[in-house]
Amino acid sequence: MxxxxxxxxxxxxxxxxxxxxxxxxxxxxxxxxxxxxxxxxxxxxxxxxxxxxxxxxxxxxxxxxxxxxxxxxxxxxxxxxxxxxxxxxxxxxxxxxxxxxxxxxxxxxxxxxxxxxxxxxxxxxxxxxxxxVPRIPTVAGKFGSDVLHLTTDIFRNANQLPDGPVLIVGDGASGRDIAVECRRTQPVILATGKPRKLLPERILGKSIWWWLHLTGALTASPDSLLGSRVRATDAFPDRDRSLESLKRKDIRIAPRLVNADETTARFSDGSSAEVRTVVWTVGYRxxxxxxxxxxxxxxxxxxxxxxxxxxxxxxxxxxxxxxxxxxxxxxxxxxxxxxxxxxxxxxxxxx
Structure with missing residues (x-):
């Protein structure tokens, strides 16, 4: 053959x-x-x-x-x-x-x-x-028709946004980047998930990636002790994207989104926020x-x-x-x- x-x-x-x-x-x-x-x-x-x-x-x-x-x-x-x-x-x-x-x-x-x-x-x-295919949680269906939904494959920049508060759901690297971009024109709430560890961008003058490569963290198999720790941490470098840095940019940090009703987003601590746009940044399938x-x-x-x-x-x-x-x-x-x-x-x- x-x-x-x-x-x-x-x-x-x-x-x-x-x-x-x-x-x-x-x-x-x-x-x-x-x-x-x-x-x-x-x-x-x-x-x-x-x-x-x-x-x-x-x-x-x-x-x-x-x-x-x-x-x-x-x-x-x-x-x-x-x-x-x-x-x-x-x-x-x-x-x-x-x-x-x-x-x-x-x-x-x-x-x-x-x-x-x-x-x-x-x-x-x-x-x-x-x-x-961007993941969109089932809670998205609880928002009313007045709320605009965007995903990471649709969002380009803040000029797409209508006037009104923007909720970013997902605080990975993309979610944090998009939150900063949206804040240029609109109020922003970032709904977080599990606690995330951010790594320093440089250590002793060397890129954190140089150190991760040197220590074997990047090449450890997922079932090894080191690899399982790296996978569980799911860390990424802090390039001015820590939650404290985002707060200084006047971005509201909220806990996990758990419910919604028309234009109201409800979070796991009992707090809520009125939103006009939701950007879903919770990963892909x-x-x-x-x-x-x-x-x-x-x-x-x-x-x-x-x-x-x-x-x-x-x-x-x-x-x-x-x-x-x-x-x-x-x-x-x-x-x-x-x-x-x-x-x-x-x-x-x-x-």
Whole structure:
């Protein structure tokens, strides 16, 4: 049987997989739903910057230009991905959204594209990204029709907002960034969840990411003692985003949102607030509706894999959060994870 790999998605994980497939001399192609490479980043909120400094934010084979200690913004990194695909001559086909992936009787896979076209491949690497469908809690349905709802994939900047208080639900890095942006034009309430630990941005003149890499915190497996602690903490660097800093910016900090009634948001401490807009920043879930392959998906709709290897022969994943470790959800983890997945794919062929 002729061997060819289809990589689904041309974000950082898909491009890293393509890099290692090319180095191995494998026959492969890349299909991406967007019009341009990098559009998955361009579609996110305007003020977005990467978690990690440039020195930790490059893919294998091409440095990310600029101050190594500084942080790339959304558009800069999107352009880097586009340049990466171009300079390394990676065969990305844009505007090719996969709407169904099925398994044929001969063991090959068949991808059906939105335009009705089809492509067969002996192996599939799914690199669809971790930010697919924003989660919206059921409490959202208790707000009245006068409240505008936005999610992280819709929100761009404060100019979208109608006049009136804005409630941000979720105090992760994105939620805190969006709270600061919204405060430029409107009153803001940030509804928090579990206590979060923020890390200092630098220690003894070195980036916190340098120290985390040095101590092995980024590469510890999730079932190890260190890895389980890192996962439970879910910390991110404090770049002027502590709750105290947000309070100084005149952002009201509220506990967990537990109920709503028309325009009134109610919190776990019994307090409430009148709101005009709610921005939901409570994370994402996988969209696996297109993956029509038995055993490839868990009951909750998440992709089933172990370190990127599906129980379905010939199916692999890259770019999954905690695929192998904390770095898996960061740019710095895309290259190493993709390299191991490609090695496993080639080894499975030999077997």
């Amino acid at each position: 002729e061997r060819s790999v289809l990589v689904i998605g041309a974000g950082q994980a898909g491009l890293a997989a393509a890099y290692h497939l090319a180095r191995a001399g494998a026959d492969y192609s890349i299909a991406d739903a967007n019009r341009r490479v990098g559009d998955s980043w361009r579609a996110r909120y305007d003020a977005l910057t990467l978690f990690t400094p440039r020195q930790f934010s490059a893919l294998p084979g091409l440095e990310l230009s600029g101050n190594r200690e500084g942080y790339s913004n959304r558009d800069e990194f999107a352009d880097y991905l586009e340049a990466y695909a171009s300079r390394l001559k990676l065969p990305v086909e844009t505007g090719r959204r996969v709407v169904r992936l099925s398994r044929l009787d001969d063991g090959r896979f068949e991808a059906t594209f939105e335009d009705g076209g089809k492509r067969q491949a002996s192996e599939i690497i799914v690199a669809a990204g971790a930010f697919q 996988d969209d696996s509706s297109w993956l029509d392959v038995p055993l490839a998906v868990n009951e909750d709709g998440s992709f089933r894999h172990e370190a990127g290897v599906s129980p379905v022969k010939g199916l692999y994943f890259v770019g999954r959060p905690w695929q192998r470790n904390r770095a898996s959800a960061l740019i710095m983890g895309a290259g190493p994870d993709a390299e191991l997945v490609v090695q496993r794919l080639l080894a499975d062929r030999g077997g």
